[in-house]
Each structure stands twice: as C-alpha cells, then as structure tokens.
Amino acid sequence: MTSAENSPGPVAPPAEADPRFALMDLAMSYLVPAALRAVAVLGVADHLTGGPRPVADLARAVGAHPLNLRRALRLLATHGIFTEDDEGRFALTPAAEPMRTDAPSSFRAAILMLTDATFWRPAGELEEAVRTGTSPFDRLFGMPFFDHFARDPGTAAVFHDGMASMSDPENPLVARALDLPPDAVVVDVGGGHGGLLLAVLREHPGARGVLFDQPHVLEGHRLGELGAEDRWDLVAGDFFAEAPPGDTYLLKRILHDWDDEHALRVLEHCRRAMSPHGRVLVADAVVPPGNDPDPGKVIDLLMMSSFTGRERTRADFDALFTRAGLRLTRVLPTDTRLSVVEGVAAV
Ligand SMILES: C[S@@+](CC[C@H](N)C(=O)[O-])C[C@H]1O[C@@H](n2cnc3c(N)ncnc32)[C@H](O)[C@@H]1O
Known part of the structure; x- marks a missing residue:
C-alpha cells in the first residue's frame, strides 16, 4: 500500500456546514403544507378527540390508505403536530388541536x-x-x-x-390596540363576516359599527353574536365605488390585496365619506427593513402570486396616504403580525 492510499484525503465538512443540505431542505419544505392539507381535508384531527388511535383504525375512519396516512402524520409529528407512540398510535397535541373542525380555536378552515x-x-x-x-x-x-x-x-x-378562521386569533388583539373615541362610528371596509367588528364592538362598548362588504359575503355575517342589534348595520357595496359614512375606517388585510392604484381608490372613498375629524386605520403587515425573517415578507409573496397587491413599508404607506389626501399620523403595534397605520385628512 502506498503512502497516498494511506492518507485520509480531504475531510468532508459536516453536513450542516454544506449549504447544499440547507437548500435541499428548503426546496422540499413545501411537502409540510402538502401533508398538512391532506390531513386537514381528511379531517383526521376530528377522529382523535377520544384519545390515541392505531393508524389502521384511523385510516378506516377517515377513508385513507393506512401506510400513506402514517407517512403524512409522521412528517407532521416532526413539527409537533400529532404524535406517534411506541405502539404506532397517533394522538392530538396542542399544535394539532386547532386542526379539529369544532375546536373553539379551530384553524382548519384557514389551513x-x-x-x-x-x-x-x-x-x-x-x-x-x-x-x-x-x-x-x-x-x-x-x-x-x-x-x-x-x-x-x-x-x-x-x-x-x-x-x-385566520382572522379569529388576531381580531381581539387588534381591537384592543385601537384607541377609539367613546362614541365612534366604525366602518369595517371589506370586513368579511364581521369577526373584527364584533371584537371592536365588544372592546369599545360605546361604539357603533358598519360592516361593509360584497352582498354575498355579508350573507355569512356573525354580528348577531354581539346580542345588540342596534349597535351595527350591514352595508353591501363595492369599495372601489363608495364608502358608507362614519368616522373611523378600519381596513384589515384589505390594501395588501391591491396594487397602489386600486388601494388609492379605496382610500379616496374612505377619505371622502369620513367625518372631518375621522381617521383611517389600516391593519396590515408593515414590512421592516433588513434581512431578518418577518411574516410580512412571506405573505407578501401570496399577494404577488394570487393577487395584484403587496405588503408595504411605512414609507410606502406614507406615499399612498399622501396621494389619497391623508396624512400618516402614527403606526400602532399590535400583539399580532399586523400593525395599525393611522391616517387623518391632510387638510
Ligand atoms: C382578505 S379579505 C379580508 C377580510 C377581513 N377584513 C379580515 O381581515 O378578515 C378581503 C375582503 O375584501 C372584500 N372585498 C373584495 N373586493 C371588494 C369590493 N370590491 N368591495 C367590497 N369588499 C370587497 C372581500 O369580500 C373580503 O371580505
């Protein structure tokens, strides 16, 4: 044997130090939401409320292939969503609870x-x-x-x-962050089923609310849960054509759906409809500068791929407000991934 054959040769770096392994993981990370979707569609979590179940039993209950169900659940269990015990039975975990359809914190519809x-x-x-x-x-x-x-x-x-479902966890926290005049008339522009308005009316007992959205959306509204029919109205319409009168205009996850020209039209209608001392309160991600991870940088790509919109920086909001005849007064943090960008009439 020669000395060359004896030499250990170049030492391979540990896998973690080779960026290709990290890129490989990243390139395949879409398989996690794929598994999450499969399990959510099948309603697996709904069949685990009675405790751990063998996968064959679970597969029968949801109409799935036992081996492939186990493989999907095994991947989710690496993220703390479901857990497998030594006997091959799967169980709910705190992170899997919201996968249940009827859990108070259900997030299944959002998934x-x-x-x-x-x-x-x-x-x-x-x-x-x-x-x-x-x-x-x-x-x-x-x-x-x-x-x-x-x-x-x-x-x-x-x-x-x-x-x-996606808005449920954030609505009470956004409502709490708003400092409203005691008798505010709050228009929730594109308010969907009214989850935010419901939270606002609960948090601010002197306020009245207007839920403004498309007619087919208002059909599913939840404002009846307030138990005070005299504190809210429904207005069906098109926010590119009008806005109902009021003094506080909430726009949560609205402007980010649209490019600047469309966003401007929505803001201009709010500006025109609001009382002289009114305000617009835009609840969206405000993208920070720098390279740190931020959820706003992720959802921004959803706005890019399925909508014509984008998440904006503070400077972007400032410019948009100015064009709409508004003056950006402050950016309120909330205990969610959203901030509230406040604007008042510029003149
Ligand atoms: C991303 S969702 C946000 C819903 C709600 N604000 C929330 O945070 O859960 C956008 C909303 O805008 C409404 N919308 C879209 N186009 C509209 C239009 N032209 N006029 C009024 N509402 C509209 C949709 O029906 C939907 O409820």
Whole structure:
C-alpha cells in the first residue's frame, strides 16, 4: 500500500456546514403544507378527540390508505403536530388541536384556504409574477381572485370561512390596540363576516359599527353574536365605488390585496365619506427593513402570486396616504403580525 492510499484525503465538512443540505431542505419544505392539507381535508384531527388511535383504525375512519396516512402524520409529528407512540398510535397535541373542525380555536378552515389551489397553483408559478410583474392567477383560473370566489356559495366558503378562521386569533388583539373615541362610528371596509367588528364592538362598548362588504359575503355575517342589534348595520357595496359614512375606517388585510392604484381608490372613498375629524386605520403587515425573517415578507409573496397587491413599508404607506389626501399620523403595534397605520385628512 502506498503512502497516498494511506492518507485520509480531504475531510468532508459536516453536513450542516454544506449549504447544499440547507437548500435541499428548503426546496422540499413545501411537502409540510402538502401533508398538512391532506390531513386537514381528511379531517383526521376530528377522529382523535377520544384519545390515541392505531393508524389502521384511523385510516378506516377517515377513508385513507393506512401506510400513506402514517407517512403524512409522521412528517407532521416532526413539527409537533400529532404524535406517534411506541405502539404506532397517533394522538392530538396542542399544535394539532386547532386542526379539529369544532375546536373553539379551530384553524382548519384557514389551513384549507391557505393551501387551496387558488394559492397553491399560482405560488407554483411565482416565476411568472417575478418575471412579468403580473400575477398568474387570472390565466390559471380565467378570472380575478375575488370574481372566482363570488362564483358560487361552495367556492365562496373556502375563502370567506378560511379568512374568518385566520382572522379569529388576531381580531381581539387588534381591537384592543385601537384607541377609539367613546362614541365612534366604525366602518369595517371589506370586513368579511364581521369577526373584527364584533371584537371592536365588544372592546369599545360605546361604539357603533358598519360592516361593509360584497352582498354575498355579508350573507355569512356573525354580528348577531354581539346580542345588540342596534349597535351595527350591514352595508353591501363595492369599495372601489363608495364608502358608507362614519368616522373611523378600519381596513384589515384589505390594501395588501391591491396594487397602489386600486388601494388609492379605496382610500379616496374612505377619505371622502369620513367625518372631518375621522381617521383611517389600516391593519396590515408593515414590512421592516433588513434581512431578518418577518411574516410580512412571506405573505407578501401570496399577494404577488394570487393577487395584484403587496405588503408595504411605512414609507410606502406614507406615499399612498399622501396621494389619497391623508396624512400618516402614527403606526400602532399590535400583539399580532399586523400593525395599525393611522391616517387623518391632510387638510
Ligand atoms: C382578505 S379579505 C379580508 C377580510 C377581513 N377584513 C379580515 O381581515 O378578515 C378581503 C375582503 O375584501 C372584500 N372585498 C373584495 N373586493 C371588494 C369590493 N370590491 N368591495 C367590497 N369588499 C370587497 C372581500 O369580500 C373580503 O371580505
């Protein structure tokens, strides 16, 4: 044996130090939401409320292939969603609880919306949006996002129930962050089923509310849960054409759906309709500078791929408000991923 054969040769770096392994993990990370969707569609969590179950038993209950169900659950268990015991039985974990349809904290509808083909397919073709500046949504679905969801009640429910479920955990926290005049008339512009307005009216007992959205969306409203019918009104309409009168205009997760020209039209209608000392309160992500991770930088790509919108920086909001005849007065933090950007009439 020669001395060359004896030498250990170049020492391979530990796997963690080779960036290709991290890139490999990142490139395959879409399989986690794929598994999450499969398990949410099957309603697996609903069948675990009685305690741990063998996977064969669980597969029978949800109409699934036992081995493949186990493989999907095994991946989710690495994220703390479900757990497998030594006898091959799967059980709920705190992170899996919201996967239940009827859990008080249910997030299943939000998962079904966020992993729906209307988000998933355009995201798979993000390159088109990056290259052309235009969302692939219309090409893939034959019409713009909100037209697609207005088509029939089943389609509409995927988005509007999903949106309500996604907003549920943040609504009370956003409502708490608002300092409203005691007798405020709050217009929730594009307020969906009214989850935020409900939280605002509960948090601010002197306030009255107007839920403003498209007619088919208002049909599913939840304001009856307040138990005070005289404190709210429903107004069906198009926020590109009008806004009802009021003094406080809430726009939560609205402007981020739209490009500047459309966002401007919505703001201008609010500006025109509001009382002289009124305010607009825009609840959206405010994207921070720098390279640190931020949820706003993630959802921004959803706005790019399925909508024509974007998440904005403080400077972006400042410029948009100025064009709409508003003056940005402050940015209120909330205990959610959203901030509240406040604007008043500029003159
Ligand atoms: C992303 S959702 C936000 C819903 C709610 N603000 C929330 O945070 O849960 C956007 C809302 O805008 C509404 N919307 C879209 N286009 C509209 C229009 N032209 N006029 C009025 N509402 C509209 C949709 O029906 C939907 O409820």
